[in-house]
Amino acid sequence: MTDTYLNLVNAQPLSRIAKAAGLPRPVPLRRYAPDAPLVPGPVLVLGRSRSTQDMAATLLEWNLDVRRHLRPKEKFGAAVVVLDDLAHPGELSEVFLELGHGLRNLLPGGRIVTISRPVTSEISPQTAAARQAVDGTLRSLAKELRGGATANGILLGEGVNTDAPSVRGTLEFLLSGKSAYVDGQFIAVGSDHGAPPKSAELPLAGRTAVVTGAARGIGAEIVRVLRRDGAHIIAVDVPAAGEQLAQVANHAGGTALQVDVTAPDAAERILRHAATRYGGLDIMVHNAGITRDRLLANMDQARWSSVLAVNVESQLRINEKLLSSDHFNSNGSIVCLASTSGIAGNRGQTNYAASKAGVIGMVRATADALAGSGRTINAVAPGFIETDMTARIPFATREVARRLSSLQQGGLPLDVAEAVSFLASTNAAGINGQVLRVCGQNLVGA
Known part of the structure; x- marks a missing residue:
């Protein structure tokens, strides 16, 4: 679905009129392209800890143009702010004010990434205040940026340092065009598990992936991106979508499996197919x-039950079989689609919000059970994404929904697929139980 308004306000003379009138002026986002640089210009590395220089060295290894301080009026493509040893809120002033003085020189599509630690019960009130202050600063900064720039953070778990493989992998994702619609979010790296993929261009090489709901929309785009990144594909959808499913699977060089995920034997059929075709x-x-949207006052049993059956109960049942099967490999990854509706709620979607909030609860509880096993489970929570479903929303409501984010536009199915592929990769092996919002920092909800 095309965002006509976005195209109009980026063309003359309407761009000048929109600016003069104070109208929202979204810009095309910097998304991943195989031949594009990781960032569009030099990378500024700020911080006072011993890890700051190590981070600068890592970025130099990636053949990036690294700065510890900006030259006057020098443009830059990204800033990495290392705050892993904060002990007092007063320590924030120097680094964030230095960053602020250079923000007018941040290039379109630029990235700001903080690296800090979460608040825990073992630390002092002063340290807790400093760490939580990073959260408020980063989320506010993300709302100030323009030109399609984003700001996100990495949280280092206990014993995790900046050189951990999943920290490096998360940083690469957040700096790249793959995170175009991720804004104002924190990704917690809870362990130093994992290793860089065998191929940076094919981070999923040699891995076999099942994608349910794969015949159209976001599912079909997930299939395409996972295949682009090297995975073998098993595309799953209901028999009624068989023709479209076959086209998606064939285009990805994979196999199609017609299964209703609510069927009692869905998990067994998926595992048997994966074991027979790909060995696991x-x-x-x-x-x-x-x-099946309705106001709760008008909700009936069929609408309520069918949404929960597909959206969360099927996942619970499949995961139970998956995690007890030898056919699900020891470093396997589960990625579940949640929604910002399950975080902030949405009018007329009590059943849908219940199901997606249920997915988030399931992910967090399952992650505890998987801790230290080498397997991970995470969720992606899309916001307003340009799909056939959102195209059916009334025009005025759709336009408001598009502009209610820091990036002032809807995301694309591609943006969701990029987040899924990242969380499915060995680059994310230290990330477990997280909910990554792909919503352009929607202004509703946390």
């Missing part, structure tokens, strides 16, 4: 989902 399964993407 590495990645399970729970994308299948439905909506």
